[in-house]
Amino acid sequence: MTELHFPSDDEFPTDMRLQRGGKGDDRLRLERHYDNPVERVWQALTDSEEMSAWFACAVEYGELTPGSTLELRFPGGDPEPGKILEVEPGRLIAFTWQKESLTFEVTSERGGTRFVFVTTVQDPEHIPYSAAGYYQSVEEGLTGFLDPDAKARDMPSFDDLVKRVAAEWNLDS
Numbered sequence: 001m002t003e004l005h006f007p008s009d010d011e012f013p014t015d016m017r018l019q020r021g022g023k024g025d026d027r028l029r030l031e032r033h034y035d036n037p038v039e040r041v042w043q044a045l046t047d048s049e050e051m052s053a054w055f056a057c058a059v060e061y062g063e064l065t066p067g068s069t070l071e072l073r074f075p076g077g078d079p080e081p082g083k084i085l086e087v088e089p090g091r092l093i094a095f096t097w098q099k100e101s102l103t104f105e106v107t108s109e110r111g112g113t114r115f116v117f118v119t120t121v122q123d124p125e126h127i128p129y130s131a132a133g134y135y136q137s138v139e140e141g142l143t144g145f146l147d148p149d150a151k152a153r154d155m156p157s158f159d160d161l162v163k164r165v166a167a168e169w170n171l172d173s
Contacts, residue, residue, distance in 0.1 A: 004169045006131070014139045016131060018169055026121045028131055030138050035112040036146050042090050044145060045104045054141035056133050064093065072097055098122075115142070128171050132161040 006016035019027040034041055044050045052058040060071040060079075064087050071079045085101060086094040094103040105116045117138060121130050140155055156164060166172065 006135075006165060006168055012135075012139070014135060014143075016135055018127065018131065026124060026127060028117075028119050028121060028127075028134060030117045030134060032115050032138060032143070033109060033112055034115055034143075034146055038090060038106050038108050038113045041106045041113045041115055041146065044142060045106070046093060050145070054137065054145035056137045056141075064089075070095055125172070127169070128162045128166040131165045131169075132158055135161060135165075 002020040004018040004020065006012065006018075014030055014032045016031075017029045019029065021027065044054065046061065046064055048059055048061045052060075057072050057074045057077075060073075061084075062068045062070060064084065066084055066086055068084050070082045070084060072082055073079045080098060082095045082097045084093070084095045086092060086103075091107065092103065092105045094101060096102075099122045100120045103116075103118045105118075107114045107116075115138075117134065119130070119134065121127050136155065136158060155161070
């Protein structure tokens with residue numbers, strides 16, 4: 001398995017990696033430290049209203065138990081069903097969305113929280129778009145949601161981020 005790294009520096013503080021495993025087995029992994037306690041970050045991941053405020057689309061959880069369903073919806077779009085695969089309260093939630101799986105994990109670290117997000121990408125041609133979208137969700141969305149007073153970061157547009165990811169990872173976009 002090949003692993004590609006997206007720069008993690010002052011401009012792009014969320015660490016993002018692509019693990020190439022072949023068609024249907026490519027995985028994106030984003031990692032970031034937050035000064036917030038685990039309980040606060042966990043709430044932002046598992047409360048439907050809070051998750052919808054920062055994630056790429058609205059998320060409506062049913063019960064937070066394995067096997068239960070959830071709904072994801074982009075503005076103006078039809079609801080897309082998902083299924084909760086795993087829940088470890090206060091630590092991990094994993095669910096399906098379309099043909100992909102998404103896992104969010106939080107652990108206590110240095111007076112704050114280590115946040116890790118991993119998702120499968122079924123379509124290799126979609127990797128730059130998925131990477132850019134999830135990166136913006138974490139870097140602009142979750143980071144801004146958890147710390148609204150933080151200095152606004154000048155992030156590239158979605159299209160520019162897609163191009164930068166594709167160039168860094170030598171992917172066609």
